[in-house]
Amino acid sequence: MSFSRRLIHASLLAALALGGGAFAQDKTPLKIVVGFPPGGSADTLxxxxxxxxxxxxxxxxxENKPxxxxxxxLNLVKRAEPDGHTVIVLPSGPMVLFPHVYKKLDYDAVKDFSPVSLIANFQFGVVAGPASKAKTVGEMVQAAKAQPGVASYGTPGLGxxxxxxxxxxxxxxxxxxxxVPFQGGGPANTALLGGHIDYKFDVVSETAELHRTNKVRILAVTGAQRDPQVPEVPTLKESGxxxxxxxxxxxxxxxNMNPAARDRLSKAVAAAVKTPALxxxxxxxxxxxxxxxxxxxAAAQAADLKRWEAPIKATGIQLD
Incomplete structure (x- = not known):
């Protein structure tokens, strides 16, 4: 190699050495962890x-870790390096319900995590499968009162x-x-379609298409307004x-997530969900x-932690 080529080669190596930190960081994957199986609402989002x-x-x-x-x-993310390359997307339950539900929770929902950004609000559906004859919530309730504890409902998990x-x-x-608890919304859907459970409480998106194709019936939604996915379905309030x-x-x-990395990601998420397409x-x-x-x-989490405390205590449910 000639002297001039060696000089150019050395200069390139020096430039890479000086800029390598930023270059490597840009190429480090952003790992988004999901605590539920593929195909569920958290995974889709x-x-x-x-x-x-x-x-x-x-x-x-x-990365799915159901x-x-x-x-x-959550424990995987809790133990991750706080450099901004590992985050979790999850529904609010583990952050606002579990602290009131579990006697010995293996994480602190406030101290062990850095809030990045709210993504979206959502509501739930009360869904009847082929095993149920109920066409309305009223019929569902009437049947349940006639035979207490006989009709079953599935969810993505206990608590x-x-x-x-x-x-x-x-x-x-x-x-x-x-x-009847399952490991995610997908398995609960399978059980509902197979007639192994009568009903399902879950995010509306989990069963909206099944409802539209008459494979299941969403009897009501839990929000203050009807859901645009199934506008013909009444709210619970409308159902009495x-x-x-x-x-x-x-x-x-x-x-203790790196503040610069956290703020950059927070702004990116907020900007993304506000684009017309998304x-x-x-x-x-x-x-x-x-x-x-x-x-x-952080403020939304604190408000919901307080909001759910009394209702959960009233149920008397405590999990190990």
Whole structure:
């Protein structure tokens, strides 16, 4: 190699050495962890969001770590390096319900995580499968009162938001159902379609298409307004049941997350969900796009922690 070529080669190596930190960081994957199986609502949302973040964070990896209602995934993120490369997308339940539900929770929902951004608000559906003859919530309640504890309902897991939606529903209507927990919304759908359970409480997007094709029947939705995915379905309030309950999806990182990385990601998520394309896509799935600062997510979490405390204690449910 000539002297001039050696000089150019050395200069290139020096430039890479000086700029290598930023270059390597740009190429480090952004891992979005999901605590539920592929195909469920959290997984779908994480993948949609990832597609809209690729211009800034390529490559992006969505990693499913299902089990324990999302706690396995939360503990993975809890132990991750707080450098901004590992985050979790999850529904609000593990962050606002589990602290009141579990006697010994293996994480602190406030101290062990860094809020990044709210993503979207959503509501739930009360869904009847082929095993049920109920065409309305009124018929469902009437049958449940006639045979307490016989009719079953499935959820994505013990102590999850849909589980407590079912518990609150039972309290409100004065009927007893048999709760059957699954490892995610997908397996619960399979059981519902197979006639192994009668009903399902879950995010509307999990069964909207099945409802439209007459494979299941969404009897009511839990929000204050009807869901745009199934506008013909009444709310519980419209069905004569005084119950309104919604939840949210959000992104968190490990505690003490690098502030610059956290703020950059928070702004990117908020900007992504507010783009017309993603906002419309989320609306079609029954999600009301939000986007927020870390402080706004922290405030929403604190408010819901307080909101759910009394209702959960009233149920007397305590899990190990």
């Amino acid at each position: 994480a993948r949609l969001l990832g597609e809209h973040l690729r211009d800034q964070y390529a490559p992006i990896v969505v 089990g324990a209602g999302g706690r396995i995934a 999850t938001l849909p589980h407590f939606m079912g518990v609150l529903f039972e309290q409100q209507v004065g009927a007893k159902l048999n709760h 049941i005084d119950m309104v309950a919604t939840a949210w999806f959000a992104m968190y990182g490990p505690a 906002r419309e896509r989320l609306l079609g799935l029954g999600y009301d796009a939000v986007g927020s600062t870390p402080a706004e997510l």
